[in-house]
Structure formats: C-alpha cells, structure tokens
Amino acid sequence: MGLQVERIPTLSDNYTYLAICEATGKAAVVDAPEAEPVIRRVEKLGVEVEKVLSTHHHFDHSAANPELAAHYGAPVFGHATDADRIPGFTDGLEEGDRIQVGEQEAHILFIPAHTRGHIAYVFEAAEALFCGDTLFAAGCGRLFEGDPEMMYEALCVKLAALADPIRVFCGHEYTESNLRFAAHVEPDNREVQSMLERVVALRAGAAADWHDATPAEMSVPTTIGQERATNPFLRARDARELGERRNLKDSF
Numbered sequence: 001m002g003l004q005v006e007r008i009p010t011l012s013d014n015y016t017y018l019a020i021c022e023a024t025g026k027a028a029v030v031d032a033p034e035a036e037p038v039i040r041r042v043e044k045l046g047v048e049v050e051k052v053l054s055t056h057h058h059f060d061h062s063a064a065n066p067e068l069a070a071h072y073g074a075p076v077f078g079h080a081t082d083a084d085r086i087p088g089f090t091d092g093l094e095e096g097d098r099i100q101v102g103e104q105e106a107h108i109l110f111i112p113a114h115t116r117g118h119i120a121y122v123f124e125a126a127e128a129l130f131c132g133d134t135l136f137a138a139g140c141g142r143l144f145e146g147d148p149e150m151m152y153e154a155l156c157v158k159l160a161a162l163a164d165p166i167r168v169f170c171g172h173e174y175t176e177s178n179l180r181f182a183a184h185v186e187p188d189n190r191e192v193q194s195m196l197e198r199v200v201a202l203r204a205g206a207a208a209d210w211h212d213a214t215p216a217e218m219s220v221p222t223t224i225g226q227e228r229a230t231n232p233f234l235r236a237r238d239a240r241e242l243g244e245r246r247n248l249k250d251s252f
C-alpha cells in the first residue's frame with residue numbers, strides 16, 4: 001500500500017506511530033510523549049523523520065515534540081488554534097489541508113470535542129487514519145473541551161464517512177475495557193461479543209511493561225468497518241444518545 005505504520009508503545013497505554021513512506025524511507029512521527037523509544041525504532045529501521053505530527057495538545061501525545069524536532073530538524077504540526085499549547089509547534093493545519101510524508105499524502109479533518117483543537121490525519125490512499133483520542137477502538141475520548149454535539153459531528157458525520165477498510169490507529173490501548181462497555185450497552189451485538197473474546201485472549205498475553213509490548217498483544221489498528229459494527233459511540237443514533245453513553249461510560 002505504500003505506507004508502513006510502526007506501532008511504538010509509550011507511557012502506560014499510549015500508541016506513538018511512525019508512518020513511513022515505503023518508496024522513499026521518509027517518515028512522520030505521530031503523537032510522541034517520549035523520544036527515546038521513537039529514536040530507537042527509527043534507528044533500527046533506518047528511516048528518515050521529516051515531520052512530527054500531533055493530533056492534539058495533551059502531554060501524552062506531544063511532550064516529546066521539541067526533543068524529536070531538534071533531533072531530526074523536523075517541523076511540528078498541529079491544529080492552527082493550538083499554536084500556543086502544542087510543545088514545539090511550528091506549522092498550523094486546518095480542515096482540508098494536505099501534508100506529504102515522502103510520496104504519501106494525508107488530509108486533515110478538524111474533529112474538536114475531546115479538545116477544541118483536535119485533528120485527524122487521513123492517509124486515504126494508504127487506508128490509514130490517525131485519530132488520537134477522538135475515536136478509539138470500540139470507544140471515544142472524554143469530552144474535555146467539547147459537548148456531545150461536537151463529538152457526534154466528529155465521529156458520526158466526519159469519521160463515519162470514511163471507507164470501511166481504512167485502518168484506525170488511535171491514541172491508546174483501551175480496547176478491552178471499551179468492549180466491556182460496548183457489551184453492556186448492546187448485549188445482543190454478536191460482533192461486540194466475538195471481538196471482546198478475541199481481545200481478551202490477546203491482552204491475556206500482554207507484557208508486564210507496556211513499553212515491551214509486541215504486535216501480538218496490540219488490538220490496534222481496527223478498521224472503520226469494524227468500528228461501524230461494534231463502537232457504541234459511532235453507532236449512536238444522535239448526539240443525545242451519544243452524550244448519554246459518554247456519561248454512562250465515565251462512571252462504568
């Protein structure tokens with residue numbers, strides 16, 4: 001497909017990604033709270049980091065930006081309105097903007113709700129979505145700076161319009177607990193049940209330290225099609241139902 005995505009486990013359950021153009025070896029780092037695991041993976045693969053991307057300003061998605069930017073001489077991207085709160089910020093993006101990673105191209109979706117400057121990077125041809133803390137596998141982010149209407153617009157209008165095969169690279173390994181909640185909300189959803197069984201088995205073999213996690217224990221990526229079938233927030237009928245589910249999940 002032309003875009004190789006490396007999953008780098010960071011902090012206690014974060015995903016940092018390396019999106020690599022296979023034709024050129026140029027790469028972008030997505031959502032890095034720690035520099036060392038990223039630098040180690042880049043050296044192992046022998047790729048060339050040309051951009052540092054953040055989906056939003058939270059420290060667990062951006063704290064390592066200045067160190068990585070200095071190390072690679074790379075610009076740091078995020079939503080234009082987050083210029084003063086994304087560490088190392090140099091380049092502002094807006095809905096519809098396009099950025100290149102080698103020969104690969106992403107377009108930007110503005111999806112505020114978790115934070116007011118949250119964006120997603122959509123590599124449409126390569127079928128890869130980097131959506132931070134807005135859409136999780138079987139879940140969604142908390143509404144820190146937005147309301148249910150904004151999350152509904154982000155999830156059920158913008159992200160739900162993407163094609164089924166697009167792989168969902170989200171910000172955290174939260175899938176197992178999200179699926180337990182999904183099974184509570186939709187007890188008759190057989191796709192939720194079978195995905196829950198699969199993820200419980202996969203997580204049972206997890207390393208004690210998330211930094212040591214191997215691909216075999218990672219439930220991410222899923223796909224837009226899979227989320228359409230299992231995600232109780234993407235499946236909400238309207239903003240009201242999404243809001244009710246989000247409230248319920250906050251204390252589940």
Ligand code: ZN
Nearest residue numbers: 056058114133
């Ligand atoms: Zn966040």
Ligand code: FE
Nearest residue numbers: 058060133171
């Ligand atoms: Fe986060």
